[in-house]
Amino acid sequence: MPRRTNTRERLIETAAGLFWRQGYAQTGVNEIMQQAQTTSGSFYHFFPAKQDLLLAVVDHVGELLEAEVFAAAADRSDDPLEQVFAVIDASRRHLESNDFNLGSPLGALAAELSASHPEVRERIAGLFDAWTDRVGALLEAAGSRLPPEIDRRALARFILAVVEGAILEARVSRDLTPFDAAVAELRRHLALLAPGVQPAAARSAQPRPTPRPQPRAADWRAW
């Protein structure tokens, strides 16, 4: 039963930002406390150890994924296939608004900790599955616009791979061009599968002018 303030949440949110920017091992508990304006006593009151904060962060990302990314995508278009690209575009904006210092929230932690922290690895695997399910459902909803022999879930996994890889390339090159190129190629792939998807210019540039700023993504952009 929590008593008054939001210290716990503040810790989770600032830790999330720091972990994704710098990595888990490179981020000190001191730094987190300082930036969250808390002290050691509070920290260890909520989290027995640094690793427990990490797990809370991963869960937090999972909630945001659902609440921000997919909900916002549904707001942006009624077309399920365009919603898929809206989800992808959320990653793009995320990358852009953080000056490339922040890639995929999950991807970065996954790469760093999969081998050494089994519990973290499992949770991230669960979130990847959730992402795949959500995108897979959108592909299902596209119905006959995709040929029936195409495995929707496998295609969703493929899209996840493209997005994670594209984020990595963008971070490394500090340039959105490879990201845009990868998304354009992905669009071409879907267009080849399903003539219903307009192929979009092969050039990089903006995928299309954002109709309106997404409403609830305040937190997401703040990182």
Next chain:
Amino acid sequence: MPRRTNTRERLIETAAGLFWRQGYAQTGVNEIMQQAQTTSGSFYHFFPAKQDLLLAVVDHVGELLEAEVFAAAADRSDDPLEQVFAVIDASRRHLESNDFNLGSPLGALAAELSASHPEVRERIAGLFDAWTDRVGALLEAAGSRLPPEIDRRALARFILAVVEGAILEARVSRDLTPFDAAVAELRRHLALLAPGVQPAAARSAQPRPTPRPQPRAADWRAW
């Protein structure tokens, strides 16, 4: 002017393994020295600081990429498009032979250090470019089997994204299925672009029996 032994190389190679398994920040100098059977004096004789060893490791990977991966791919097939898939298959074998504890040598370091270590980021960007050039050249060599309007280099970047993303998914799920699925989908993409590429069964399984073990990849597998 080096005098007698191979201590420097031993340090680089064991550090490479540890960095990719555990991450850079999580690997202590002590651990490296211990596993390389050396002491502090030797370490700091060759590398003024830990970060200098990191840079040497990145350069080392670049050399291996050329010497092992691309050379081995050229040995495996005369067909340039199949050589591309041989390069991809090298990552698969790598993943498999390390029980998923080791993803893309560059991808892992890139994800961890891009934001905080600009010099490392730049070198990795250079190696990604080199990879893209090499694969782009193979796609060029495919000539008229790909439609002329396709930008070969952009397609190579796309392939890199797919591979890096697929490696990440495989690491996180400790399962090669998503990797194989992504490669199968990539094959389908090329097949749709160029009817000359056989689509390969959509099922995962072995991409095809390895004709003979690659000759020079001893080191590569040892990590």
Next chain:
DNA sequence: GTCTATACCCTGATAGAC
């Protein structure tokens, strides 16, 4: 629930003999 003070270990790095 939050504060201050502090324990204690492991880290990267140095010194100097051989």
Next chain:
DNA sequence: GTCTATCAGGGTATAGAC
């Protein structure tokens, strides 16, 4: 070029008053 011994500092985590 390699060894042993050691340092200074930051790391996570704890104790106990308020």
